[in-house]
Amino acid sequence: MLRISLYELYHTLLDIYGYQNWWPVDEHYHKSRGTDPRDEIIIGTILTQGTAWKNVEKALENIKKEGELSLRFIRKTNHEELAKLIKPSGFYKAKAERLKRVANFFNPTDVVRKVSREELLKIKGVGKESADAILLYAGDKLTFVVDAYTIRLFKRLYNIEGDYDRLKALIEDSIPRDITIYKEFHALIDTHAKMYCKSTPRCGECFLKDFCISAIQSF
DNA sequence: CCCCAGGGACATT
DNA sequence: AATGTCCATGGG
Numbered sequence: 001m002l003r004i005s006l007y008e009l010y011h012t013l014l015d016i017y018g019y020q021n022w023w024p025v026d027e028h029y030h031k032s033r034g035t036d037p038r039d040e041i042i043i044g045t046i047l048t049q050g051t052a053w054k055n056v057e058k059a060l061e062n063i064k065k066e067g068e069l070s071l072r073f074i075r076k077t078n079h080e081e082l083a084k085l086i087k088p089s090g091f092y093k094a095k096a097e098r099l100k101r102v103a104n105f106f107n108p109t110d111v112v113r114k115v116s117r118e119e120l121l122k123i124k125g126v127g128k129e130s131a132d133a134i135l136l137y138a139g140d141k142l143t144f145v146v147d148a149y150t151i152r153l154f155k156r157l158y159n160i161e162g163d164y165d166r167l168k169a170l171i172e173d174s175i176p177r178d179i180t181i182y183k184e185f186h187a188l189i190d191t192h193a194k195m196y197c198k199s200t201p202r203c204g205e206c207f208l209k210d211f212c213i214s215a216i217q218s219f
Numbered sequence: 220c221c222c223c224a225g226g227g228a229c230a231t232t
Numbered sequence: 233a234a235t236g237t238c239c240a241t242g243g244g
Contacts, residue, residue: 022225045225052224055242090241094227127227147225190225199223 004211006174009157010181013188016207020187023137026069035070038112041138042071045130046098047089058088074103098125112139128164136186140179144172145186149193156197156214 004012023041030037040060047056060069062085067073074082083096101123106112112134120131128146135141150171151162160167175181196206201215209215 048224049226050224050239051226052242055224055240058242088241090224091226091239092241094239098227125227129226133225145225149225186225194225 003213004157004208006171007176009208009211010175010185010188012208013192014184017188017191020184020191022183022187023133026064029064029069033068035068038138039071040069042102042106042112042134043069043074043099045133045137046095046102046125047086049091049095049098049130051090055089059086062086062088071103071106074099075107094125098123101125113141115139117143128168132168136179136182142177142179142182144168144182146171147186147190149190149197150186153189153193153197156201157208157212159213 023044025037025040027037029035030040043063044056044060047059063069063073066085067077077085079096079100082099083092086092086095086099089095102125105120105123106115115135117131117135120126120134121128126134132143132145135143136145146164146168151164151167154160154167155162160170171185175185192208196202196208203209203212203215206212206215
């Protein structure tokens with residue numbers, strides 16, 4: 001028996017924070033250069049692994065400044081140069097290799113809409129969250145993205161334990177099967193987790209405390 | 220100084 | 233199947 005249904009949670013977060021419009025891309029950049037904005041989403045997905053988005057933005061700016069924010073640029077740039085450009089995003093040597101593998105996978109381009117989750121998961125460096133993020137935000141495929149914030153919020157709010165696929169299935173079965181709602185809900189969860197349901201939560205100020213199991217007990 | 224951030228691979232138990 | 237460790241920069 002949930003104190004607040006998942007769909008009510010979605011609407012509550014939407015009322016408070018408004019539309020997040022994820023995934024953020026520089027539309028003007030891609031329009032003026034003829035590059036694919038989906039490339040930016042795929043690149044950002046790898047760069048943000050275990051890393052604050054602020055640091056990813058620095059890396060993306062470096063790529064724009066010194067090269068081109070596209071998968072073809074990733075393919076033609078050597079490892080050392082690529083690693084140097086993405087250094088601010090951390091884990092840069094591993095991420096340079098992951099970017100190369102993903103960029104080569106999406107060659108020829110425009111297969112992102114047809115690719116399956118299983119195929120993406122075969123790429124070393126692409127786990128469940130990255131695969132789902134690419135599918136949902138770059139491929140407009142109806143699949144929900146679970147991340148560390150989702151697991152933390154749902155554990156506290158509902159006492160639902162992690163396990164990626166179980167949580168993913170639960171959410172997909174609890175809200176309307178709509179691409180925009182999937183995109184927004186995931187983004188809203190992250191926004192709320194960053195502002196209130198942080199590593200050390202600010203339960204006293206949180207507007208969800210009356211619905212939250214953890215807040216009542218200990219915070 | 221500490222902890223944490225839009226994860227994932229790999230080793231250990 | 234769970235848990236630990238490493239990868240690494242930058243901000244609070």
